[in-house]
Amino acid sequence: MDKSDHGNDQKNVDFKEQRWHKHYDKGVPAAIDFEEVPLHGFMPRAVDLFGDRPALVFLNATFTYAELFDKVKRCANALRSLGVKEGSRVAIQLPNIPQTVIAFHGAAMAGAEVVMTNPLYTLREIEHQWSDAECDFAFVADFIWEETIEPNRSKLRPKTYIVAHIPDYLRFPLNLLAPFKLARQSPKRYAKVKTGDGVHEFKPLVEGASNAPISMDRGMDEIAVLQYTGGTTGLSKGAVLSHRNLSCNAQQIHAWFPDVDPGHEVNLICLPLFHVFGLSVGMNWSIWAGSKMVLVPNPRDIPALVKAITKHKVTLFPGVPALFNAINHFPGVESLDMTSVKSCFSGSAPIPRDVQEKFEKLTKSTIIEGFGMSETSPVTHVNPLKGLRKIGMVGVPMSNTLAKIVDAEDDTKELGVGEEGELLVQGPQVMRGYWKCDDINAEVLKGGWMHTGDLASMDEDGFFKIVGRKKDMINCSGLKVFPDEVDDVLMAHPAILEAATIGVPDESRGETVKSFIVLKEGQTLTPEEIEKYARENLAAYKIPRQIEFLEELPKSSVMKILRRELRDREIAKNAGGAT
Structure with missing residues (x-):
């Protein structure tokens, strides 16, 4: 895909009088009057509204929004000094650490297009993604650099690397103790880096850069992120997400939670930020709402999750069923006070009823199941938080979103209530298309509708149920x-x-x-x-x-x-x- 837009035209879509709108919670609009704020405007907006509020917590390190914005500006200027221009593609291959947030919004502020890369990827997967996306710059973790990147630089496209250490922004004494502990882990999670020849260490580079504002005019319809899919049917494809896609989805998510208290919520960020669920429902929504982000690098570390919830009084928890299930079975969890949690957003897979009910009883929270895809930034459907909630269903299309069920073999035939077919969606969060895949885009985005590949049905209230993937049937x-x-x-x-x-x-x-x-x-x-x-x-x-x-x-x-x-x-x- 080139820079032309293969996405759907929202100008003439009527979002009124859909059967599901009557089930929206009070205060949730059928159509949002979106603020035209591209991603590089998220941090300046947050500082204006929440500058002295805590923005980010990682172990014993805490930043206010003003402090975080200072580092984002320095990161943007550092990238510019290395040759990043508007439209340059910058890969980020980091776990959930402060540098990930700084790098993402710093790259956006520098005018770059971001490619989020899974730290667990093999060399083959990294080589494909960075070559396909034409990445010339990459942020990587030190242990990835030592184990995978440095020995294979000749096979990889980027010429400039910025290497981050997990303990970079920790305070005393963890900043001294963590490197030794991480280096002894198996596999180890700390490595020394030899700089020079296009290799820079994150903290010295960023802290040594100017924090002056950058003059940059990158619009809402420019590319913000190439979000690569999981590659379940072969090599992964890059979903082209614009600033509009990601900004609108953050605002759609925010509108769905009208009781959220801006500047005072605590969002548990344990879903990886390289995944679009963590990126949007975790980081970007938090910044929009002025929430405190509690970063947990490893979602499989259930003791760390439980500790983060109880210590920081987490109020918002985007997660997946396996996480809720694991916390339910954590030894001694019944004796802990986890009642600070108010709202949980479950996605990625169906949540079993008993898992949902046990977690809600444990925390006194409400879990709402939703649906989304990398290609839709990601959220398209979600259950109401206070009104009618149907367990086992992914809910209703959110504000400014349309959905329908069509025959899986003939997408011109729309199906009725209760009939199972392919789910099609339309909204401002739907991608512009797959990168360099115009032939596929013509089919996937045919008629302005995203063909999800998911088999679903809709009931009389406009609630949707995912019954499976076409390929899984x-x-x-x-x-x-x-x-x-x-x-x-x-x-x-x-x-x-x-x-x-x-x-x-x-x-x-x-x-x-x-x-x-x-x-x-x-x-x-x-x-x-x-x-x-x-x-x-x-x-x-x-x-x-x-x-x-x-x-x-x-x-x-x-x-x-x-x-x-x-x-x-x-x-x-x-x-x-x-x-």
Whole structure:
């Protein structure tokens, strides 16, 4: 994709009189009068409104919005001094540390287009992403630099690297103790860096730069981020997100929570900022609302999450079902006071009813399930916080968003209430298209609608239910089985902690249903007992014919269960058996 806009035209869209609008909470508008604030305007706006309020907490380091903005301006000037121009692409490959926030908004203020890169990526994945995005500059963590980047610089496009150390902004005594502790970890998380030849250390570079304002006129419809998808169907593609896409989505999220107290909320940022969920619902919404961001680098570190919630009195918690489930089962959690949490936003995967109910009882909070994609900045649907909330459904289209269900084989045929088909969405948060993929964009954004690839249905109230991905659907003798439905039933069993279902080849049925099961600690079950339980809750053709017990399920960096990895294992196993 070039810099032309393949996205949808919102000028003539009527957001009134949709069936779901009557279920919006009081104070949530059907259409928002958006402020025209590009991403490089977020920090100046926050300083004007919340300058002396705490902006960011990381271990024993705290910054006010004024202090954070000072570092963002210095970062922008440092980037300019290294040759970054408007439209340059800058990669950021960092965990959730202060430098990630500074680098992102510093790059935006310098006029750059940001490419968020997963710190867990292999060399092959990094090489593809940075080459495809044409990145000439990259922020990386020191341990990534030592292990992956420095030994392979000749294979990678960027010529200029800015290397950050996790302890850079910690205060005494952690700034002295942390390097030793991190260097002893396996794998280690601290490394010394030799500067020169296009290699700079983050803190000296930024702190030594000017904090003068930068003259830059980059508009709302310019590219802000190339957000690469997970690559579940091959090499990942870059979703082109404009300043308008990301700014409007932050404002849509903010409008959905009319009781949020600007300048006084505490948002737990444990979802990785390189993922669009963490980027928008964590960082960008926090800055828009003047919330204090509590950064946690590793979402799998449940003790750190629980400590952060209780110590900092977290009020807002964007998360995924696996995180809520893990906290529910954290030893001694019932004795802790977690009642500061008011509102939780769950996405990425369906949240089982028992997980939701237990967490809400534990914290006295409300979890609202929503839906989004990298391609939609990400949020398009969410349940009302106070009104009608339908557990097991992703809610209603949010302000300024339209959605419909069409036949999965014929997108010109719109389906009615209760019918299952492909979900299409339209709104200001929908991407401009995939980077360098004009042929795909013509289909994905056909008619101004984002074709999500998700199979869904809409009920009479305008609430949507995701029944599965088109590519995940299991075809058993011509009958459709949706893995999410099977997993939801299995996880309601009191002995089952997690479940993941896939389709595997079957000579007689074409495909058959296989479920991978993780049991709760101390529990035992046999495949026969699981089949008997499933038979009581599922139609016969949906019952798992194969059961495999695992110690843990493969998960992404945002704790999303990776069915594709389970499918790959099965393919490899079958291939090995065939030889």
